[in-house]
Amino acid sequence: MATTRIGLDRLPPAARAAVEEHTGRLLTVEESTEGFNSEIAARVTSATGTWHIKGLRTDHPRAWTQHREAAIAPFLTGLAPALRWRVESAGWDLLGFEALDGHHADYAPGSPDLPEVATLLRSLDETPCPGIELRHAEQRLEHYTANPDDLRYFAGTHLLHTDLNNANVLVDADAPRGDRARLVDWAWATRGAAWLDAGYWIIWLIAAGHTPASAEHWAAEIPSWQTAPAEGITAFAAANANLWSDISSADPAPWTFRLVTAANVWHAHRRTG
Structure with a gap:
């Protein structure tokens, strides 16, 4: 809330x-x-x-x-x-x-912001996780995963942002190309598998109008996504469908309904794709 x-x-x-x-x-x-x-x-x-x-x-x-x-x-x-x-x-x-200049990232299909966000996530992919107290991805998702064995896919040692809401990405069109985007609001920073932030991004991309295939195409711009286990991705999609259902039930606002719909669309794609 x-x-x-x-x-x-x-x-x-x-x-x-x-x-x-x-x-x-x-x-x-x-x-x-x-x-x-x-x-x-x-x-x-x-x-x-x-x-x-x-x-x-x-x-x-x-x-x-x-x-x-x-x-x-x-x-x-x-x-x-x-x-x-x-x-x-x-x-x-x-x-x-x-104070940063710029606008909130536009995640819509064809947006010129998408390559900038992908570049930003690649940089995050390469950033060492600091030795500070952080929650672990498998802890955050343990109540939303049907099979406890799936939690192993989410564990890891990488730094994650986990809240890829487009309002948390600022893009400065006047900055050099390839260095225009920044992530704000790190309250939910987490330690886990490197590919998870690309997965979180997929849900917001679908909510912005992408098909699951298009969203996964953008996720594939992140190197760690390319080596993520298919079973782990499907388990992550399922967990997030449950997570957003829970969030939407507690806060039935239009934006939460949009996200639970996107998460369900992705989960259905993973089950049948």
């Missing part, structure tokens, strides 16, 4: 002052409507720069997402916006990220 969003102006004065120790006096604040984890999400500017701020109360049930993003940020050079500062003050935990 989404976290209730509040404006930056509702921060306690001490927390606001702690932020401005890093930024200087804020001149503009543009509240963001994207994302589900943060109570505070805003693009801010001052005389010294521009930042994207994400924040939660330190006693919030999802406070762990702030800790996860702060812990992993140093290992994501070239993949994600840099974390410039962190403030813990007056009951708030606030992260100040490099």
Whole structure:
């Protein structure tokens, strides 16, 4: 379920002052409507720069997402916006990220963003997994897999993002070709089999209008996907159909219905293909 969003102006004065120790006096604040984890999400500017701020109360049930993003940020050079500062003050935990220009990735068939996202996922494929505490893919999927033996396909030592929502991919058309896309929102970073992020991408591609065959064609742009076991891919599709069914039941919004439909379409394709 989404976290209730509040404006930056509702921060306690001490927390606001702690932020401005890093930024200087804020001149503009543009509240963001994207994302589900943060109570505070805003693009801010001052005389010294521009930042994207994400924040939660330190006693919030999802406070762990702030800790996860702060812990992993140093290992994501070239993949994600840099974390410039962190403030813990007056009951708030606030992260100040490099503010990126660009638009949310367009996953529709024929989009010029698709090669950029594929390049980004290839870079992630080659990124060492840091030795920090992360959940394991097989743990996250164990309640959605019909056959417990299938969990072995998801285990691995690679760094995964796992939330390939197009809103989590920013594409800067003015950047050099092949270096335009960045992944944001690493709260669900996971350790597992290298090919899983390509699999997560497939579901969002189908939701954006691709056929399963077209989506798998794009996934094949990622080297680890090319060596993924067919039985493991089918088990992953089945697990995600169950996962999105569960999410849609708890949050019956149009976007969750779109994703559960896409996951079911992919699962049916894997069973009959």
